[in-house]
Every structure is written in structure tokens, then in C-alpha cells.
Amino acid sequence: MADDFKANEVSERYARALFELADEAGRIDAVRGDLRTLKAMLADSAELRRAVTSPVYSAEDKGKALVALAVKSKFDMLTAKFLGLLTQNQRAAALPGVIAAYDKLWAAHTGIVSAEVVSAQPLSAAQLKNIKSALRTALGADPELEARVDPSILGGLKVKVGSKLFDASLKTKLDTLKFALKRA
Structure with missing residues (x-):
């Protein structure tokens, strides 16, 4: 239970940081679109989910995979850099929670x-x-x-x-x- 709370807290912190950066850059909607696309990709691909959450893959490998996916999908540069940072900090497993938390921030911001x-x-x-x-x-x-x-x-x-x-x-x-x- 405490681990779930800590995971949510981590996800919310990263989502808030991403949201604030996107807000400053005027790209809230672009980043949200990227994250929704990524959410759909995670839902559709067990292999991608495994690559993101598995401790078998190194943070470097996860980062390379997610950044390559972001480039191929033509994500906003802010999203691509964020994915690299998330994996560099060994927080790739928090990605689904970050997406959900970002969505909540976006909804509150837009009404x-x-x-x-x-x-x-x-x-x-x-x-x-x-x-x-x-x-x-x-x-x-x-x-x-x-x-x-x-x-x-x-x-x-x-x-x-x-x-x-x-x-x-x-x-x-x-x-x-x-x-x-x-x-x-």
C-alpha cells in the first residue's frame, strides 16, 4: 500500500513538472496528444509495456527505445526529452501513472x-x-x-x-x- 502511494506521488511529481514546462512553452495540448498516443501504444503492445516496466532492461536501453519511439511518432521535442529524463532517472515504470496524472492536470486547467x-x-x-x-x-x-x-x-x-x-x-x-x- 505504501509502495502504491509512493509510486503515485512520483508519477504526480513528474507529471506536474512536465505540465509546468509544457505550459511555459505553450505546448500543453501537443504534449497531451503525445502522451495519449503513447498511452494507446502501451495499451496495444504487451512488448512495449514489458520493455518500459521490466527491470531486465537497463535505464539506458529503455531511454533509447522510448526516445526512438518518440522520434518515429513525431512527438513534440519536449515530450521526447521528458521520456529520456524519465528513463535516465530510472522512473520509466511510472510512465502510465505520469500519463494519468498529466491528464488530470490538463482537465483541471482546461475545465x-x-x-x-x-x-x-x-x-x-x-x-x-x-x-x-x-x-x-x-x-x-x-x-x-x-x-x-x-x-x-x-x-x-x-x-x-x-x-x-x-x-x-x-x-x-x-x-x-x-x-x-x-x-x-
Whole structure:
């Protein structure tokens, strides 16, 4: 538990430093875009996740890999230098936490709320527009939606805003019914 707290603290410190540098340079959005791209790359590639978090690879190797990835992906120079610094300080494993903390700082700075919408099938543009409108009304702020498909929920939606989760998935409803029937 204490290790998790320390890891969060480290991630938040690095994210704040990056955010402040990006703010001074007027490149908050560019860096955020790079970090979102990197987050997607980490989610899509088990090999990249392993390379970033594994103690088997040296800090130098991690740095070379991340900087090469940043150059190939045409990341902002500030992002590339930050990735090099993060690995040089042997903090590459904190990268997912840094990305999450940077996103929170960005949201607080811009006044935009991030929301994740999970559905069993891809949502149409009209459906996403309706969800965004409903969230805007409920939250009193513009939401930035990240839609994800998870067939295991069977149907319905899960909407997560910050630490709050609205779960109207068919799977959860069936699990609740199954539990109620066992108790009867």
C-alpha cells in the first residue's frame, strides 16, 4: 500500500513538472496528444509495456527505445526529452501513472471533464453525441469522451467519470439477478 502511494506521488511529481514546462512553452495540448498516443501504444503492445516496466532492461536501453519511439511518432521535442529524463532517472515504470496524472492536470486547467464510455458494440456518432449532451447536462462541464468496446458486458453501457462509475451493462444486471436468485 505504501509502495502504491509512493509510486503515485512520483508519477504526480513528474507529471506536474512536465505540465509546468509544457505550459511555459505553450505546448500543453501537443504534449497531451503525445502522451495519449503513447498511452494507446502501451495499451496495444504487451512488448512495449514489458520493455518500459521490466527491470531486465537497463535505464539506458529503455531511454533509447522510448526516445526512438518518440522520434518515429513525431512527438513534440519536449515530450521526447521528458521520456529520456524519465528513463535516465530510472522512473520509466511510472510512465502510465505520469500519463494519468498529466491528464488530470490538463482537465483541471482546461475545465474539460474526461469520461470513458464502454459499450458491447461500437457506438454511432449520434449515440456518442447524445451521451456527451447528457453528460454535459449532468456535470455542468464539457466532457471529453473516450469510447471503448468490451463485448463481455453483453449490452448496455458503463460510463466512468473520475472515480464514479455508472454501470447499466446487461452483464451486471444479470449478475445481480443471479445473486438475488441464489439468496431466495
